[in-house]
Amino acid sequence: ELKVEQNPLFLSMQEEKNYTIYCNYSTTSDRLYWYRQDPGKSLESLFVLLSNGAVKQEGRLMASLDTKARLSTLHITAAVHDLSATYFCAVDMDGTASKLTFGTGTRLQVTL
Amino acid sequence: GAVVSQHPSRVICKSGTSVKIECRSLDFQATTMFWYRQFPKQSLMLMATSNEGSKATYEQGVEKDKFLINHASLTLSTLTVTSAHPEDSSFYICSAGFGGLGGQYFGPGTRLLVL
Numbered sequence: 719e720l721k722v723e724q725n726p727l728f729l730s731m732q733e734e735k736n737y738t739i740y741c742n743y744s745t746t747s748d749r750l751y752w753y754r755q756d757p758g759k760s761l762e763s764l765f766v767l768l769s770n771g772a773v774k775q776e777g778r779l780m781a782s783l784d785t786k787a788r789l790s791t792l793h794i795t796a797a798v799h800d801l802s803a804t805y806f807c808a809v810d811m812d813g814t815a816s817k818l819t820f821g822t823g824t825r826l827q828v829t830l
Numbered sequence: 831g832a833v834v835s836q837h838p839s840r841v842i843c844k845s846g847t848s849v850k851i852e853c854r855s856l857d858f859q860a861t862t863m864f865w866y867r868q869f870p871k872q873s874l875m876l877m878a879t880s881n882e883g884s885k886a887t888y889e890q891g892v893e894k895d896k897f898l899i900n901h902a903s904l905t906l907s908t909l910t911v912t913s914a915h916p917e918d919s920s921f922y923i924c925s926a927g928f929g930g931l932g933g934q935y936f937g938p939g940t941r942l943l944v945l
Contacts, residue, residue, distance in 0.1 A: 751933045760923055761874075761936040806873060810933070818864075818934060820874045 720745045722809050722821040731797040731828045739824045741790040741807035748785045749810035751818065752792055754803045761806065765792075799828045832858050834926050836937035843914055844945055851909045851940045853924030859904035860926030864934060865897070868921040880907050914944040 721744040731737050741750070749768055753761040765774040767783035767790060774781050778801065780793045790807055804825045808818040833856040843849050853863055862881050866874040878894075880886040880901035888894045896918075898910040907926075911918055921941050925934035 760939040763933065766933055808933075817876070817879065819876075823873050
């Protein structure tokens with residue numbers, strides 16, 4: 719059974735500081751997705767990582783994938799309040815995007 | 831971009847009644863649609879996968895007679911919660927995919943409250 723774990727589960731961030739969220743998964747996969755969820759809302763796609771060594775950046779967020787280590791990271795540069803949300807990674811189990819297993823989620827809160 | 835809608839966005843019903851939730855892909859044909867359930871402060875749990883014109887595939891532990899899924903067309907899937915009970919209260923999210931590398935496109939979710 720595929721397990722996807724995120725660390726930390728909760729992160730209180732100070733503005734303008736840098737932080738990293740880790741996503742570990744238990745079986746081989748070379749496709750991983752990051753999503754953002756605001757309270758009471760559905761999921762917004764952030765990044766699609768499709769191969770080992772993939773790195774994607776959008777604004778203050780940067781995601782990377784190491785398939786050999788079965789690890790993805792989401793790095794936040796100079797946190798701002800707008801980034802407060804819950805972030806999920808999801809692993810593509812069979813390489814067709816037809817079955818995603820979601821991580822436990824990391825709730826980020828940026829304090830002023 | 832691909833848009834997925836859900837209706838209703840919020841529903842309150844009495845225990846024992848049935849509730850139908852619709853999921854539509856608005857600007858693309860979805861070969862596969864997925865139904866997830868999310869409890870407060872928890873992750874998404876896949877309930878079932880449905881392909882147009884065929885029976886849904888349910889995840890282990892999900893009662894197929896309680897959560898009826900119909901995927902009548904390439905743009906519409908419905909989830910019916912039959913004989914709903916308070917423990918079925920949750921946030922239900924559908925997603926649609928067409929086999930591309932972009933993954934799945936998520937609907938806005940339906941919040942169900944069973945009294």
